[in-house]
Amino acid sequence: MTDSILQVRDLMIGYEKALTPALNFTVGPGEILVVVGESGCGKSTLLSTLAGVNPPLSGEILLGGKNLSGVPIHKRNIGLVFQEPLLFPHLSLIDNIGYALRASGESNNSARLRATELLDWVGLSEVTGQKTWQLSGGQAGRVALARAIAAKPAVLLLDEPYSALDPETRLRLLADVKNLVTHEGIPTIHVTHDRSEAELLATRTLTW
Amino acid sequence: MLAQHLPRGLKWLWVIPALLLLTFLIYPLVKLAATAWSAEMLSELTDSTLWEVALLACGQAALSVGLSLLVGIPIARVLFTYQFRGRGFILALVTVPFVLPTVVVALGFRSLFGDAIPNGLVLVVLAHVYINLAVVIRLIGAQWSTVDPRMEVTAATLGANPFRVFTTITLPALRNSIVLAASVVFIFSFSSLGIVVVLGDGSGTRTLEQVLLRSTSVLLDFPAALAAAILQLVVVSLVFVISARVSRDEPRATVVLERKQISGRKTRLFVMLTCIVALIVVVSPIASILWSSISSSGGITLKWWSELVSTSNTRIGSPIAALGRSLGLALGTAVLAAILGGAIAIAVMSKKGFVVTLALIPLGISAVTLGLGILLAFSRGSLDLRGTGALIPITHALIAVPIVVAVATPSLRNVDPRRYFVALSLGAAPMRAWWTAFGTVFGGVMLAAGGLAAAVSLGEFGAATLLSRTDSPTVPVQIARLLSKPGESAFATAAVLSVILIILTMTLLLIVDRTASRKVLT
Numbered sequence: 001m002t003d004s005i006l007q008v009r010d011l012m013i014g015y016e017k018a019l020t021p022a023l024n025f026t027v028g029p030g031e032i033l034v035v036v037g038e039s040g041c042g043k044s045t046l047l048s049t050l051a052g053v054n055p056p057l058s059g060e061i062l063l064g065g066k067n068l069s070g071v072p073i074h075k076r077n078i079g080l081v082f083q084e085p086l087l088f089p090h091l092s093l094i095d096n097i098g099y100a101l102r103a104s105g106e107s108n109n110s111a112r113l114r115a116t117e118l119l120d121w122v123g124l125s126e127v128t129g130q131k132t133w134q135l136s137g138g139q140a141g142r143v144a145l146a147r148a149i150a151a152k153p154a155v156l157l158l159d160e161p162y163s164a165l166d167p168e169t170r171l172r173l174l175a176d177v178k179n180l181v182t183h184e185g186i187p188t189i190h191v192t193h194d195r196s197e198a199e200l201l202a203t204r205t206l207t208w
Numbered sequence: 209m210l211a212q213h214l215p216r217g218l219k220w221l222w223v224i225p226a227l228l229l230l231t232f233l234i235y236p237l238v239k240l241a242a243t244a245w246s247a248e249m250l251s252e253l254t255d256s257t258l259w260e261v262a263l264l265a266c267g268q269a270a271l272s273v274g275l276s277l278l279v280g281i282p283i284a285r286v287l288f289t290y291q292f293r294g295r296g297f298i299l300a301l302v303t304v305p306f307v308l309p310t311v312v313v314a315l316g317f318r319s320l321f322g323d324a325i326p327n328g329l330v331l332v333v334l335a336h337v338y339i340n341l342a343v344v345i346r347l348i349g350a351q352w353s354t355v356d357p358r359m360e361v362t363a364a365t366l367g368a369n370p371f372r373v374f375t376t377i378t379l380p381a382l383r384n385s386i387v388l389a390a391s392v393v394f395i396f397s398f399s400s401l402g403i404v405v406v407l408g409d410g411s412g413t414r415t416l417e418q419v420l421l422r423s424t425s426v427l428l429d430f431p432a433a434l435a436a437a438i439l440q441l442v443v444v445s446l447v448f449v450i451s452a453r454v455s456r457d458e459p460r461a462t463v464v465l466e467r468k469q470i471s472g473r474k475t476r477l478f479v480m481l482t483c484i485v486a487l488i489v490v491v492s493p494i495a496s497i498l499w500s501s502i503s504s505s506g507g508i509t510l511k512w513w514s515e516l517v518s519t520s521n522t523r524i525g526s527p528i529a530a531l532g533r534s535l536g537l538a539l540g541t542a543v544l545a546a547i548l549g550g551a552i553a554i555a556v557m558s559k560k561g562f563v564v565t566l567a568l569i570p571l572g573i574s575a576v577t578l579g580l581g582i583l584l585a586f587s588r589g590s591l592d593l594r595g596t597g598a599l600i601p602i603t604h605a606l607i608a609v610p611i612v613v614a615v616a617t618p619s620l621r622n623v624d625p626r627r628y629f630v631a632l633s634l635g636a637a638p639m640r641a642w643w644t645a646f647g648t649v650f651g652g653v654m655l656a657a658g659g660l661a662a663a664v665s666l667g668e669f670g671a672a673t674l675l676s677r678t679d680s681p682t683v684p685v686q687i688a689r690l691l692s693k694p695g696e697s698a699f700a701t702a703a704v705l706s707v708i709l710i711i712l713t714m715t716l717l718l719i720v721d722r723t724a725s726r727k728v729l730t
Contacts, residue, residue: 051629051633052632053213053629072638073213073632073633074633074634074635074636074637074638074641075635078633079633079634080629080630080633082626082630084624086626086630088627088631088644088645090647099631099634099644100635100636103631103634103636103637147634148633148634150634151633151634151635153633
């Protein structure tokens, strides 16, 4: 499980000037670190930096003790779920979920089998044949989560997912997320501006 | 952000369109200027005949603008503010003239009016109105659909009669789109060639583009050609500048309001009459061409169609050979434009804006000028491409490039780049992730680029006249030549070729609409 410990040391993030003070934290297996803050405070930039989309201004990101500096996005094994589900519209639901498995070289059959299991697991087996754009917001959110989990990420980053959904659906999905990452033991960082969401999910919170 | 993370293989791909555009667009234009720039050219530029042509062309273009607005505005009102059955069909129908080859439209008008209206200003203006109707309807209609009808109701409750409401509320709200539509129609009519060559033949109605073509292909007087090209460019640029100054600097409304249901007898009658008029206006010339292709002085006949295959009609070459040639050139153009379009799409993603700017240059340069530059640049020494048959596809691909950019840029910007990062975070290698996120749109852009460019190539007249050899014309050139010959047979053969060209162009555009644009819009 030490492979799944994310350590952040003196990390400064931003574009030209730093958006945050130097950040230091660790997230271990099954932990959910919730980053709470107002819009524009750098929450999403933190996740982009951890995922490798943005370079850090300074500091280190270590995963399982390995420094991620210079490691490209696709080799980090860090799952990223945005506010919008961003499903691939030309792929079926099963192919969306099995995408990571196919990318890692698994056979089509085995990827589809696993994807079907995951779709069932997120409670959407009845919509298997539907197109991505035929799903409701909540359903698309579940598929996006299943797609990220299928990759067996070492760390999961959630950038205000489901915030565009109605409160009831959002709370239900967040409860699912909590059960899932706790069950799978995936270190998770979730950013939100909503303190009640933080209370529901967090094993720890981070603000600046 | 995306530009930094593009797959290594794609990061430098923008160099390809940049090099192609520098070689086949900028170099020929520089070569043209260097070849023809002389004291003689400067004296041509002050020649009163040239200015007379420019002034007459301005008058003709102004008349075309006025009449286009007069016919187009009511149709725009009906199609963009009312909801009724058949609306989509009528809208598609009024777009058809815009995509028809100009010589085909010219033939349609000649065939429709026969001797009733002789060649000259009236026929030229009517044909320009016909072609540009779609520009007026779509540009003005798009803005009209964002104007809140409650403003008109409010004005009416304040005592304004319908005419006053229209002139004081509706027209000012549409001002920017009217200015834009008027500028586009002016430029198209001012630099028109195919229509003027056929319908202005024997009259004093001419354009600078025609002077340019004649100076180049008949008189071999390059200084005179460059003078005409420069004067044309000045007028076109002036129109752009005036249009920008007259337009109001206001935020563009983007919320399209729901269209009104038709209520009341008067409105119903207005909508019905407008649609019937639009239908008749659009269909008549096309029906007339079709009729000319299956009729003779003796009645209905299919002999013009059967003769198409069997004859090497007249001394200006076989029509069927011209058809094969045009199809081959269209295919070549499609391949070139698809490659260029795809590479430009990558340049858009790489944020290489100057490549896009380069690609838009053909918009301001006439087809004949472009063709002349290419001919001068690639007809000598080791750069002689005349024997390769590549000059026309290259020129046609360049003419189509601005359309490709117009289609590609918004659709590529519409794709959320975060999809690429999601695919990467799922472990996909950069090239695979890129294809997952952008492949569908990219494929659509290439298909659309190829299809649109092929349609442009099939109907293009100016550059093809200049670049095709006398014994191997393209279909539009062949049609124009047939129309300059006397006799029923030549006219009917031109009509048959026009029908084939209409079918080919419409089929191509339908395929682009059904496949490429759907992919692009997904």
